[in-house]
Amino acid sequence: MGSRPPGRGKIPFLLFVFWLLSGHAVADDALVINSGRGAPFATPQHDGFYDRLVVELFSRLGLRATTIKLPSERALINANSGIDDGNLARIRGLEKKYPNLVRVPEKIVSFEFLVFTNGLEFPVQGWESLAPYNIAYITGWKILENKAQYYRSVTRARDGPQLFGLLEAGRVDLVLYERWSGLWRMKRYPGRLRYLEPPLERRDLFLYVNRRHAGRVAALTDALREMKRDGTYQRIFDETLGVLLRPGNGSGGSP
Known part of the structure; x- marks a missing residue:
């Protein structure tokens, strides 16, 4: 039996480690929505505003989804290239520079x-x-x-x-x-x-999805609007962002 050349087999392992460290260690059937924002929007515990919003929003379409945190510019590149399924949350008009991104027209947050x-x-x-x-x-x-x-x-x-x-x-x-x-x-x-x-x-900010999910934009829009009507959106907002408005959260001007 021939001997394996030194180092052969290490490259796939190193690629796997890089994949894990890049935040992509998620179930194969889960959509990945990335963000350039950390806490209180996307957290390692997946209990931030974006984390919870994404899970609820996509579940209403019968889909599993999760969020990952990436550097801001890298997040856009990954979503545009199709490495990830979408990006949030961004100002309107990004599709001019990133043509593979499609905006979900209902506002995510201001x-x-x-x-x-x-x-x-x-x-x-x-x-x-x-x-x-x-x-x-x-x-x-x-x-x-x-x-x-x-x-x-x-x-x-x-x-x-x-x-x-x-x-x-x-x-x-x-x-x-x-x-x-x-x-x-x-x-x-x-x-x-x-x-x-x-x-x-x-500015109002929006969810963008890669164009391979363009057929889901209307359903995502309807689901997000329904979340706002039935109080789910407000509950998630209050429990993740609204708590920061309570007295004693730092000095400065009034929010």
Whole structure:
């Protein structure tokens, strides 16, 4: 019997390990909806807002689905290429750049994009008011990439921990982030972190699915609307995001 060349057989094993680490260790029959958002939207325990919403939404179509967390830009690429089945939640119009994505037209959630600082205060009067400051935001957040055009310098971060690490280290004056994730961080890491009002922008966000699921868009739209009518959506919202509005969840302006 011939001997196996050294290292042969290791590559499939390494690919399997990479597959596990990339977040794709899910049942073969479960659809994978990825997100660039972590807690309180997608969590390792799968008890975040997106986690619970996706399970309920797809179950109403008789389908199993789960969420995975990926870097924001990678999440879009994977959904567009068909590696994953969909992506949430994003602003309308992404299909112009990612033609394999189809938007489910019923809103998933609204985001308010705020300025977060470590004690710095100034009047927020639109995007132009950021001009004197060193700012940072997360790569792949398209609205910020398009809108944040006024600054002394700009740094792009991989994710939330890296973003706020820049702020805590004093490498930037402020970071741009959405309200719910910012409130979650303020609750977990109390300190000088605060947010400034009013929001720079408010946008409705949507679920996008790969075009191979285009035939399910109408049913997903109807199911999401029914979840809002029967109170399921509000219950999930209150138990995952609404709790962050309770007193004692950090300092800063009022949500």
